Structures are given as C-alpha cells and as structure tokens.
Amino acid sequence: MQELPKSYAPQEVEDKWYQVWESNGLFHADSGSPKKPYTVVIPPPNITGILTMGHVLNNTLQDVFVRWRRMQGYEACWVPGTDHAGIATQHVVEKSLQKEGIARRELGREKFVERVWQWRELYGGTIIKQLRKLGTSCDWKRERFTMDEGLSNAVQEVFVRLHEKGLIYRGKYIVNWCPKDHTALSDDEVNYSDSNGHLWYIRYPVEGSAQELVVATTRPETMLGDTAVAVNPGDERYKELVGRRVRLPLANRSIPIIADDFVDAEFGTGAVKVTPAHDPNDFQIGERHKLEKPIIMDTSGKMNEQVPNKYRGLDRYECRKEVLRDLEREQLLVKTVDHVHSVGHCYRCDTVIEPYLSDQWFVKMKPLSEKALAVVQSGEVKFYPERWTKVYEHWMTNIRDWCISRQLWWGHRVPAWYCDSSEHPAPPCREPVVSRTRPVRCAHCGGTKFRQDEDVLDTWFSSWLWPFSVFDWPKESKDLEYFYPTDTLVTAPDIIFFWVARMIMAGLEFRGKVPFHDVYFTSIIRDMQGRKMSKSLGNSPDPLDVIATYGADALRFTVLYLAPIGQDVLYSNEKCEMGRNFANKIWNAGRFLLLNRDALEAESPSAFPVVGSAPSNDLSDKWIVSRFNATVKATTESLEHLQVNEAAKLLYEFMWHDFCDWYVEFAKNRIAETPDPNMKKAIVQRAIRIYEETLKLLHPFMPFVTEEIWQHLAERRPGESIMKAPWPECEAGQLNPVAEKEMELVQEIVSGVRTIRSEMNLPPAKEVDAIVNCHEEGKKSILENNRNLIVRLARVANLTIGTGLAKPGYSASSVIQGQELFVPLKGLIDIDVERTRLEKEISRIEGQLRGVEAKLSNPSFADKAPAEIVEKERDKKQNFEQTILKLRASLSQVQG
C-alpha cells in the first residue's frame, strides 16, 4: 500500500469523493424503500444568493442530521432547491438591464420575465454549486424551484381553494408601499429605524369663529389629504369644538372635528389631523367615522390630482418643503421642534415606505392560525431552543391578515381575471373571477375578453407550501405519501413568521398534518466584534475561500463546534484552524495505524486476525472499548436532542485525547514489547477497529477526510462508501467502569512522573527512576500489571512498585490516589524547588480539607443531606488528611 502524505490535503480528495457519491446515487432516496423515511427539505436559498457563513452553518447541520440518519438505516431524503425571490431577483435583473441601457417598463412585462428566466439559467444555480463544495448530501435528482411548473400548480391550487373557502379576499387597505419598487410590502418586510425628524405645529382655523385648532404632525404634506381633525373625547380643552368644522389650510376644504379614543391628549397638542389614505391609524379612524379617504399621491410618491394645482407632480418631500413654505407665509406654522421617531424603510431598497391605500389580495389568517398554534403548544412540533415557542405564540395569537399581492412582474401571477369586454362595462363584471384556468365567458355579460390580474404573489406564498409541493402536491404521489411529513427543519429564527409559522398553517390546512416535527433554529454568525455579517461592512468571509484554505471538513467541524443551539456565534476564519488541525490529527492517526500494519505485513506472512467488538484482556483495550462505547452512547443521544455541538465536542475529545494521546501511545509500547508477530498484528488490528468505528461517528461531521481514510483501511468494492456504513451502536456490556477507574490510576502515575520531570527541568529524554510505595494491594497489582505502559509513557528506567518502601534521599515526590510516588534525583534535584512544590501542594489540599470540615461540622448537613453525600464527604476528609500526612513526611526528608 502506498504511504499516506504526512499531512491531510483536503483539496485533493474533496471533489473526488463528492463525485463518487453523487454518481453512485448515494444521495438518492426512494419512496419504494422498505426502510423508514427521514426527510428534510432545505430552506430554499434565493436564486440571487451566494453562499454565506449563515448557509454554511445551516446546511452543515442539515447534512449532519441526514448523514447520521442515513447511516442509522433510514431512507434519508434531503430535498434541495431554490426560491425565485420575487423582489430580490427582479431588482438584480433590472440592474443588469440598466447597464445595457434598457428600462424594465420599456421592455414590457413578457420580455422582461423572459430575461429573468434567462438570468436564472445563467446564475440561478450558483449557490447550489457552492453547496456541493460543502459536501451536502442532497438528493439532487429532486431539486426543485419555486417557479417550476409543479410548484406553480400548487400555488394556483392553494389560491383557488382558499378563495373558495372565503379565506382569500380583495380589499382596500393601507399597505406599506415602496414608491421605488412600486410594490406593497408585508409588515415584516418593513424595517423601522429611528430618524431625526421634526414635529410641525400647524394652525387650522375653526369655521365660524376666531378660534383655531393647532395640530402637530411629522408629515405636513399629508395635510392635503386630511378629512378630519380628531381629539380625545375626554379632553376638556376641546370638548365644545367636537362636531364643529375647521378650514383645512392650503387645500381650502371644510373638514369636521371628531372625537376618537385613539387620540392621546398628552401628545403634541392633543389634536390630530386625520389622513385616512396615508396613515394606518388614520385609516382606522376613517373607518370608524365613515370619512372620505382621498389618495393624494401616485405610486411613485408624487402628489396627484387630488391636491391643489401648485403641488401636483411634486415628489412627497419637495411637496413637504412647499407646504411648509406656504404655511409659513400664511403664518399658520406655529413652531417646529426636533422629534425623533421611527420611520419604515423597504427591506430591499431602503426607500422610506409610504402608507398607501390600495387594492390588494389578502389571506384571512385567524382560521388558519388556531390549529397551527395548538400543534406547537402540544409539542407535536417542537422548537429548539424552546424559548422560540413563546415568540411564536405571541405572533399567532395576534396574527393579522396577510397581504399576498405584490406589484411585481417576477413571480406567480394572481389567478384572477377581470371581464374586459368593452361593450359591457356593467358593474358586476368588475368583480374578479378566481379560477384555475382563464375564464371563457363572463357569467354576467357573456363577454369573452378577459384580463388577468397584474399582480404577482408574495414569494412566501410559494415557500409556505414547500414541504409538500416539492413532492408534487396536489398530485397524490407515492413520494408525498412516503416522505411527508418531513422530520427536521433547520432555519434561522428571523423567518419564524415569514416562513415557519406559515408552513405549519399550510401543512395543516392542505395535508391535515404538520409539515415537520422538529424545528432547529440556528445561531446567528457574527464577526469577532459581534456585528452581523453584511456586504456593506465587508465582514462576511467567503466560505469558498475558507474551504480552499482550510478544507470543507475543517470549516464544517469548526462551525458545528462553535455553534450551540440558539446562541450567536462570533466567527473569524482563523478559528477554522481548530477544524483543520483536528482533520490532520485524524489523518495522522490513520496514517500511523496503516504504516504499522504495512510494516507487520511485510515482516511476516501470516494473515491479520479478525477482531470483534470485545476487548482483549489488556487494560488499555478494555479501557478504550469502554470509552468508545460511552462515546457512541453520548454522541447518539446528543444528536437525538439536536445538540450537534455537544456531539462534536464528545468526538473531538475521544478521538484526540483518549484515542491518540493515550491509546495509540499505549499501542506503540505494546507493539514494541510483544515479540510475537501475530500478537502485534492483533494489537494493530484492534486499534484499527476502534479507529474505523470512530471514523463512522465522525463521518456526518467531516465526510471527506473520513471517507478518504476509510477507503485506505480496506479493499472496498466500487461505489462502497462510509456513507452507507452502519452507525455504531453502544454495546452496554462493553462499558467498563472498573477498567476506566484502573486506567485513571495508570494515567495519573504517568502524569505524576512527567510533572516532576517538567518542574525539575529535566529534558524528556533524560531517563529517571521511579518508586511507587503502595498502601493498597489492589492498586499495587494494577500498577504491576501495567508496569510496561508506565515505564514507556513516563520514560522511566527502573520502576519499583511495592509496599513499605522508604523514600530515597534527594528525591522528588507526590501523592497519587493515596499512593506515594518517589523520583530519586540525586545531583539533579533543586531542593528549594521541591520544597516549594510540596508546600504548595500541602496548602492546596489543606484548603480543600477545611472546606470539607466546615461542611461536616455543620450539624444540619448531617441531618438533612442524603447519607450517601455525607459518606462521600467523610471519605474525602480522610483522603485529604492522609495525603497531607504523606506529603508532610516527604517534606521533612527532602534531603533524606
């Protein structure tokens, strides 16, 4: 066998294995399988997206779950795909067209949408390609896109069904309007931020008197759309004005003074101008008081024909200036004060949103939300971490109707048609006809000309169907039956309302079953200063660079190790050194074992023995088998509780510190000590067995390096992969607390000698003698049985183990588990150093002794604490006392 390189080179193996996996169909799941399914649907990334650290964490977690379950024997299916991302994509394509000097509106709808599809062909798969670099084991044959024919059918079907049930309606509502993107935004798509504005106090003269009413506003231009002034009904100042009218300045209209509870008498002047078409609260007031709702701006935020001539065509901010100038001229502006208030911005383009009255499509949410709330409260759908359930509950109980129409061109077009027969402009024909297909004949007028609704649907209106639409719903397919409901959803907590809640509602409404059982909310990855990663800050590392530098496994392992459920993670590329070093450690352990096996193979012709899962009689074997089984148990349990970082830590600890630091070192010694080549082979073979099993445990975390070495460990059939190796199971019978305890003593003695050597400044190569004076027969025989291990690992020339042994002169000493360790160092010992060392040790243990004594002398401790605990404390006390005695004795005869 050819020798492995000295260090692991991920670049040379990653692409190779990914291709093998994919071309052998190892990612593919089949609904005809007799196995139990395990299903995950990817949160579909936007086609405009590129891979970020957030995706890395999210998708690596999914891959861990999927690879683990696959190894456990499930028919594991991970459905990948992308989201058409309405506004985001339209923006990107619009921008690229701008570079060619083409405007979207000039191009026209049909041509533009064509161009978007072309763009998607070229660039829409970027993030999918990048995901492969990470090693994700997605079932690529099932890749879906939210605008695929099948998924579009699902969207249309859902729209029609909800409309038939009366859950979709068309209404005039105040929506968040982006004057730049020309679209309505859902409440969640608006970002509010504080901004420094002003509060302007404006005089409104009361009709038929010299009185005036002063109102305060942050948006004076909207006064042109005022249809009332409102005061609090309990406000004494204005009591007799209610019911009278004011003259609206500039517009020169007469509007009423009304009383409404919404008004806060404390704020401003206690009198509010009411602009029902341009403020959500004013809209509510307008509804209550049956006010006119004149719209005074066009869709670009420019003043329209509803305002006096001189303002028409002005942008809302230019108009504000004009209005203020005019008010000032007419001496109607009382004062201007600075005022900080929060202003909504478009989440795409950051333009200040305009509350705008318009015709939109809505989904009634209340009927859908009740069941969806119940399944989370009952635990049928579990959130990790659990605290998000509260956030969910709050939102679901205060849910508002969902505005689903968007004034875009890229997306699923609303399946509603309007009769467009010009000869029959009768009112009933204005009502939209919602239908799966274009209507043929108008039921009212018999006309045959129809015009489809111009709007498209919110992107989330396709995403909320994702867990079943990817399995061809509304067709009742075998796949749908087998793979739905899915099992684990891994997503970010900031889309809990956008997506998670709505998927639960859709799953229950259209499938009668929850869409998934566990929801894992990922951490947010931040930079080392705790800032969110963003393009504008330039603090988001490119995962592909990281993979090129450190390797995909290193990146995966590091991110998993750093991210407990639901905590933010401060990340920098350098942290990947940890993962890289670990991959290299795994690599080199394998390299060592293979070098030894090859050497033994060359040395003697006999075959290697077959070893089972049981250990030999050797303590180190019993110990590592016990530790291995404990690790299998703990790792599996951690994964079952979705504690991936805990699992990663357990494996890191076992592989590095138990297996490499101790077991391999023991094995070296045992190989050297054993003359019989067959025994040597058995030792190596046992080590390889444990190593191979550990590789399986590591595979979901670090798929590439584990596959590469696994392939070297034995002759594999073509297409055979560690991916399909069975997940190790804990053999409870191999857990061996006695062996672990015994090994602990051996390890502590070895460390004891090393500590003395180090503190006495002796180079590791310098051999020393050691004497262990035992006070317990059991411990003596353990040490006797393992003297070779101690001799080798502690680099001891002559090891004496016995009872009643005297401390030689000029020796360093320590007490380990009640046994005395002496290291004679005549001519090498620094008496002062040794004395200080012992004194320090004594005072440390004296401190502990005092703690235990304080506990025991407390009468209520003995009374109330369980007997078992009290007994433990007594033992501790005794051990401390004896250790101190022994150390004192050593101290008094440092020089002999």
Add this chain to the structure above:
RNA sequence: GGACGCUUAGCUCAGUUGGUUUAGAGCGAUGCCCUUACAAGGCAUAGGUCGUAGGUUCGAGCCCUACAGCGUCCACCA
C-alpha cells in the same frame, strides 16, 4: 412601553434537571522537547471571589428577587 436572552480564565465559549475532592475546552501566554503518525504535534505550567446585591437551601455557576451592562424580537411614535 412589552417580551426574551446574555454576563464564567487575557480572548471566544461549554457547564443538559442544585451534591465527587481541584468550575472545563479551544485559542493565546510561559517552560521543556523536531521522542521515526502528526511542530497543523507532544509533555507540563500559570490564569477564574462564575456581572453586582440580597434571598431560598444542609449545600448555588445552576433556583428566586432587585439592580447594572450588552443584545434580540414585538408594538407605538399624530
């Protein structure tokens, strides 16, 4: 204004239902080693009154209360 979270070693963080003597890890620091798997490594050492103040308990990093600092989400802002 409402809800939730965080505060543990120089840095980044574990610590899963309160009870092993000494509160752990990684990075960093210090000392000795290129000991034929790995210097991306080995061995050892130093470093913490667990945010502050109370309380519950025989016993608190963990439970309760208040406070401080940081952060997230929601609502409102004429």
